[in-house]
Amino acid sequence: MHENTMDRNYKLLVADDEKGIRDLLSDLLRDSFDVDTIDRGDTILEKIKRNAHDILILDLQLPGMNGIDVLRQIYEEKIKIAVVVITASNDIETAITSMKLGAYDYLVKPFDTDKLMVILKNIVEKIELESEVTRLREQVGERFRFKNIIGKSPQMQRIFSTLEKVIDTDSTVLIIGESGTGKEIIAKAVHYNSNRKQFPFRSIDCSTIPQDLIGSELFGHEKGAFTGAISRKIGKFEVASKGSLFLDEISNLSIDMQAKLLRVLQEKEFERIGGNQIIKVNTRIVAASNRDLRELVVENKFREDLYYRLNVVPVYLPPLRERKEDTPLFIDHFLNKFNTEYGRDVNIELKARLFLVEYSWPGNVRQLENVIKRLVLLSTNKLVTVDDISSVLEYENYGTAAEIVSAFPEKPQMRVSRSKDVTVKSIEDMEKDYLERMLQHFNYNISNTARALKISRKTMHNKLKKYNIIIKKTAVME
Ligand SMILES: Nc1ncnc2c1ncn2[C@@H]1O[C@H](COP(=O)(O)OP(=O)(O)OP(=O)(O)O)[C@@H](O)[C@H]1O
Numbered sequence: 001m002h003e004n005t006m007d008r009n010y011k012l013l014v015a016d017d018e019k020g021i022r023d024l025l026s027d028l029l030r031d032s033f034d035v036d037t038i039d040r041g042d043t044i045l046e047k048i049k050r051n052a053h054d055i056l057i058l059d060l061q062l063p064g065m066n067g068i069d070v071l072r073q074i075y076e077e078k079i080k081i082a083v084v085v086i087t088a089s090n091d092i093e094t095a096i097t098s099m100k101l102g103a104y105d106y107l108v109k110p111f112d113t114d115k116l117m118v119i120l121k122n123i124v125e126k127i128e129l130e131s132e133v134t135r136l137r138e139q140v141g142e143r144f145r146f147k148n149i150i151g152k153s154p155q156m157q158r159i160f161s162t163l164e165k166v167i168d169t170d171s172t173v174l175i176i177g178e179s180g181t182g183k184e185i186i187a188k189a190v191h192y193n194s195n196r197k198q199f200p201f202r203s204i205d206c207s208t209i210p211q212d213l214i215g216s217e218l219f220g221h222e223k224g225a226f227t228g229a230i231s232r233k234i235g236k237f238e239v240a241s242k243g244s245l246f247l248d249e250i251s252n253l254s255i256d257m258q259a260k261l262l263r264v265l266q267e268k269e270f271e272r273i274g275g276n277q278i279i280k281v282n283t284r285i286v287a288a289s290n291r292d293l294r295e296l297v298v299e300n301k302f303r304e305d306l307y308y309r310l311n312v313v314p315v316y317l318p319p320l321r322e323r324k325e326d327t328p329l330f331i332d333h334f335l336n337k338f339n340t341e342y343g344r345d346v347n348i349e350l351k352a353r354l355f356l357v358e359y360s361w362p363g364n365v366r367q368l369e370n371v372i373k374r375l376v377l378l379s380t381n382k383l384v385t386v387d388d389i390s391s392v393l394e395y396e397n398y399g400t401a402a403e404i405v406s407a408f409p410e411k412p413q414m415r416v417s418r419s420k421d422v423t424v425k426s427i428e429d430m431e432k433d434y435l436e437r438m439l440q441h442f443n444y445n446i447s448n449t450a451r452a453l454k455i456s457r458k459t460m461h462n463k464l465k466k467y468n469i470i471i472k473k474t475a476v477m478e
């Protein structure tokens with residue numbers, strides 16, 4: 001999940017005429033932000049327009065132009081930037097004016113850096129929430145309609161009609177299915193098709209987050225609740241109030257956390273860790289597990305009462321091998337998707353298609369998706385054969401694309417064999433060979449090849465130089 005992870009550093013500009021403050025703040029914030037500084041007011045606007053800063057820390061007394069006028073300009077020109085104002089004196093009136101002009105918050109000099117950190121943290125959360133909203137809108141627009149979830153098999157049709165009935169209720173939905181059967185895509189569909197869709201969807205993977213952190217992830221904590229709790233954290237239950245919370249791999253929840261979760265589901269309220277304020281929430285729970293929770297109840301590993309709380313609307317996603325009529329749909333869907341994504345025109349010959357339908361797919365839809373991705377990316381012929389497929393399947397567990405390319409039948413000398421008696425080419429040779437083949441696949445278009453390899457064009461050029469690969473084609477379009 002693309003969860004709350006900052007995928008870039010936010011850009012922050014410190015505008016202050018005191019060098020001491022600029023240095024102090026640069027030092028303090030350098031690790032968390034891309035920090036820039038400026039010592040006068042009249043060039044701030046130009047600078048933020050050029051660098052698209054996300055956050056401005058603005059001293060109100062600046063040479064050239066005072067902070068209030070800077071704010072006014074930002075306001076008038078509708079520039080998207082979160083501003084934290086610093087006032088020299090306890091001049092509440094100016095502070096209020098600045099808030100009216102759209103400043104996010106203000107601090108009075110001399111200020112406490114902890115306070116500033118909390119404000120900045122809130123700003124980052126706000127920015128992320130907003131970008132989430134934009135993303136949501138895009139997704140709601142296209143990806144997560146039921147109609148984009150594939151499934152004509154009777155089992156899937158039954159699931160769709162169950163979900164349709166309960167979609168706008170607050171009912172908990174429990175999705176059970178083997179790995180790769182589509183639990184997450186169903187969870188998202190439940191949210192984005194419901195009347196909660198304009199509120200946040202949050203997810204938490206109970207199998208990857210250490211148990212001692214789950215409480216704070218779910219319920220949040222107050223500043224100082226434990227060592228390291230430097231500021232208040234809002235838990236996902238609270239963020240997703242009115243929205244939905246996806247508890248993935250819920251069988252991994254410790255017995256202790258199960259009890260806490262049960263209480264919240266019953267009371268619809270809780271306290272943040274270390275806090276005593278009662279927080280009321282209206283969060284819809286969608287839970288998923290790749291193990292049947294009933295078995296875990298029998299083994300005393302899952303609380304029975306929690307199981308009944310969660311199991312209001314059970315959805316059993318069948319493995320792909322039990323709904324073979326869906327497989328051709330998936331094949332076309334993924335072929336289409338990856339052909340478009342990689343600018344290719346690969347198809348699968350009839351015999352190979354039948355093979356794909358008959359295969360048992362232990363990794364279900366996810367595995368089928370990966371296999372087709374690799375076939376599209378790597379096949380030299382327009383028509384994929386059974387041999388191509390079995391090579392990909394055979395080498396799938398090896399993971400690296402270079403090894404898979406080498407598995408293709410046309411280049412038997414490059415096979416990386418599991419048996420030790422075959423000489424294996426050096427990594428360099430393999431990489432060179434691989435690059436050449438990829439370039440050939442992409443008609444020597446460097447941008448497309450680099451994109452498919454998930455490397456930058458710069459890295460690509462470096463590699464070409466390293467291996468002395470010369471682009472012969474003249475039809476190189478970049
Ligand atoms: N019915 C479907 N329609 C379209 N795409 C699907 C469908 N089911 C699964 N997929 C795709 O297959 C991949 C795996 O699905 P998803 O991540 O939802 O499965 P999962 O059950 O959560 O897997 P895991 O157990 O590995 O977490 C995703 O890329 C998803 O988009």
Ligand SMILES: [Mg+2]
Nearest residue numbers: 180183184248
């Ligand atoms: Mg999943």
